[in-house]
Amino acid sequence: MSAPAPLRALRRPLGAVAGLWLALVLLAAVFAPLLTPYAYDVQSLPDAYQPPSSAHWLGTDEFGRDLLTRLIYGARTSLSVSATAIAISVFCGMVLGAAAAWFGGWLDRAVTVVVDLTWSFPEILIALILVAIIGPGTLGTMIAISVAYLAQFTRLTRAQILTLKGETFIEAARSLGAGNAQILFGHLLPNALAPVLVGAMLATGDAIILEATLGFFGLGAQPPVPSWGGMMSAGSALVFKAPWVILFPGLTVAITVVAINLYGDALIAALDIRAKLRTGP
Amino acid sequence: MISYLVKRVLMLVPVFLAVSVVVFLILHFIPGDPIDNLLKVGSSPSARVEMEARYGLDRPLPVQYGIWLGKVLQGDLGTAIVARRPVADLIAQALPHSLWLGGLALLFSSVLGIALGLIAALNRDRWPDRAIMGGVLLGSTMPSFWLGLILMLVFSVWLGWFPVSGARGWGSLVLPVLTIGLGGTALVARITRVSMIEAAGRDFVLLLHAKGLSPLRIQLRHVLRHALIPVVTILALRIGWILGGAVTVEVVFARPGLGTLLIKSLSQHDYPVVQACLLMLAMAVMLGTLLGDILQALMDPRVRAAMA
Numbered sequence: 001m002s003a004p005a006p007l008r009a010l011r012r013p014l015g016a017v018a019g020l021w022l023a024l025v026l027l028a029a030v031f032a033p034l035l036t037p038y039a040y041d042v043q044s045l046p047d048a049y050q051p052p053s054s055a056h057w058l059g060t061d062e063f064g065r066d067l068l069t070r071l072i073y074g075a076r077t078s079l080s081v082s083a084t085a086i087a088i089s090v091f092c093g094m095v096l097g098a099a100a101a102w103f104g105g106w107l108d109r110a111v112t113v114v115v116d117l118t119w120s121f122p123e124i125l126i127a128l129i130l131v132a133i134i135g136p137g138t139l140g141t142m143i144a145i146s147v148a149y150l151a152q153f154t155r156l157t158r159a160q161i162l163t164l165k166g167e168t169f170i171e172a173a174r175s176l177g178a179g180n181a182q183i184l185f186g187h188l189l190p191n192a193l194a195p196v197l198v199g200a201m202l203a204t205g206d207a208i209i210l211e212a213t214l215g216f217f218g219l220g221a222q223p224p225v226p227s228w229g230g231m232m233s234a235g236s237a238l239v240f241k242a243p244w245v246i247l248f249p250g251l252t253v254a255i256t257v258v259a260i261n262l263y264g265d266a267l268i269a270a271l272d273i274r275a276k277l278r279t280g281p
Numbered sequence: 282m283i284s285y286l287v288k289r290v291l292m293l294v295p296v297f298l299a300v301s302v303v304v305f306l307i308l309h310f311i312p313g314d315p316i317d318n319l320l321k322v323g324s325s326p327s328a329r330v331e332m333e334a335r336y337g338l339d340r341p342l343p344v345q346y347g348i349w350l351g352k353v354l355q356g357d358l359g360t361a362i363v364a365r366r367p368v369a370d371l372i373a374q375a376l377p378h379s380l381w382l383g384g385l386a387l388l389f390s391s392v393l394g395i396a397l398g399l400i401a402a403l404n405r406d407r408w409p410d411r412a413i414m415g416g417v418l419l420g421s422t423m424p425s426f427w428l429g430l431i432l433m434l435v436f437s438v439w440l441g442w443f444p445v446s447g448a449r450g451w452g453s454l455v456l457p458v459l460t461i462g463l464g465g466t467a468l469v470a471r472i473t474r475v476s477m478i479e480a481a482g483r484d485f486v487l488l489l490h491a492k493g494l495s496p497l498r499i500q501l502r503h504v505l506r507h508a509l510i511p512v513v514t515i516l517a518l519r520i521g522w523i524l525g526g527a528v529t530v531e532v533v534f535a536r537p538g539l540g541t542l543l544i545k546s547l548s549q550h551d552y553p554v555v556q557a558c559l560l561m562l563a564m565a566v567m568l569g570t571l572l573g574d575i576l577q578a579l580m581d582p583r584v585r586a587a588m589a
Contacts, residue, residue: 113299121525122524209424212427216426247431247434249427250427254427
């Protein structure tokens with residue numbers, strides 16, 4: 001019995017570097033108050049717009065708040081919102097996709113039509129509409145992101161179950177007298193799980209970008225709670241005055257998303273499921 | 282080919298109806314009443330009723346939908362509640378900006394993406410391949426608004442080559458096009474590379490080698506042609522995505538396009554304008570897919586046969 005796949009992924013050099021960064025960001029988010037002497041929400045106007053220095057490693061923002069502190073606390077918001085949103089999306093997508101593939105008929109057709117319809121729309125548009133309906137804030141962002149990615153997981157699960165349904169081992173289970181529920185929950189879903197989970201991991205990267213974009217529009221977590229996107233919402237006005245306020249949050253988003261992708265790739269290789277991730281036309 | 286075309290276009294009708302219902306309905310769930318924005322503080326309730334009647338907001342929803350769709354089909358998109366101008370005018374003003382931006386970004390990302398994918402496939406698993414694919418991964422993981430801000434910082438503020446924002450002259454288009462285009466390049470390069478490698482393994486390529494054609498000629502004249510079929514499909518699907526990307530990038534660069542209009546009217550609760558913007562974007566997505574399918578049918582007779 002070899003080590004579990006998430007650990008085997010760390011044996012590849014790129015997977016190890018990526019895993020290290022992700023672990024670092026997660027730990028920083030968890031232990032935020034222990035890591036920094038500053039508070040994320042205390043304004044100190046005389047300290048505004050300080051460039052990076054030994055006191056403020058990444059400088060200060062327009063209200064004199066330490067940027068590194070806000071980045072670390074921002075990781076809490078950005079990561080938890082994205083990860084929760086994708087978790088909701090995966091769960092609902094698996095239920096919908098499995099139901100569509102299992103029952104077929106009108107349910108399958110209805111699900112396919114709706115999924116194809118939303119699939120062709122950019123996620124940012126779907127998310128913008130939903131945030132407009134629910135209202136800005138972390139809850140709105142979370143729901144918007146989970147709906148935006150629902151089509152992807154429904155599609156992936158449906159494709160998985162449809163392929164698995166025809167396999168010999170399912171036929172064998174059925175001839176041994178297994179019932180519908182036994183086959184669906186005991187055999188089909190567990191076998192469909194690995195590709196869906198890896199897909200979920202990669203989608204979390206995209207969700208972080210989407211969350212940052214909504215935050216940039218001022219629709220994400222509301223001040224003073226920091227989020228990576230919200231920190232950049234002052235936008236072009238600050239690019240001239242204090243470029244570091246824009247530079248570092250974006251860089252953190254980019255590096256984290258690259259790390260998620262690289263680790264995901266290593267995980268795909270470790271699980272040997274590349275072919276399964278194709279959802280087909 | 283003609284029968285394929287007719288069938289494909291007819292398939293769009295139910296999709297258009299479904300999208301129009303969603304676009305119409307969704308906006309009625311949005312909290313915040315545009316009438317509040319219009320009424321002066323302390324207006325009487327009767328003024329409110331009169332205002333609601335003027336914009337048809339007192340009718341039942343299906344009736345409102347029927348009236349709205351009928352007018353939309355005649356090109357009448359209503360009157361903007363906050364801007365108090367015909368929505369069609371606002372759209373007509375914004376659309377060219379978005380079309381230029383989106384069109385140029387699509388062109389840029391397809392040319393660069395196919396070129397990079399080709400180079401990567403020809404040097405499979407050697408350093409140019411690794412470098413290109415690494416760079417492409419980096420490019421696809423940056424939030425587009427951030428990439429735009431950084432390009433603005435480097436090329437407008439530090440180097441002073443291009444204007445910071447706005448829509449005056451061709452120079453102002455360069456940075457937005459680069460921002461959207463670089464994001465799209467990643468996908469195109471990846472698909473080109475994979476389908477080049479896949480096509481190179483087919484039997485006909487072996488035959489061409491046996492015939493004595495030079496490897497480069499085989500790659501460029503024969504393999505690339507095959508490999509481009511999925512790329513064209515993806516590019517057509519990208520049209521909607523590029524417009525989606527344009528929404529953020531237009532806001533960053535303060536360009537007066539559809540995206541800026543959508544974000545602005547969303548925050549003002551201006552239903553008719555939001556509906557029109559979403560409908561335009563949705564139609565662009567649908568037309569993009571249609572275009573891609575037609576191009577695919579032109580390039581690949583098997584697709585035509587499957588539909589007929």
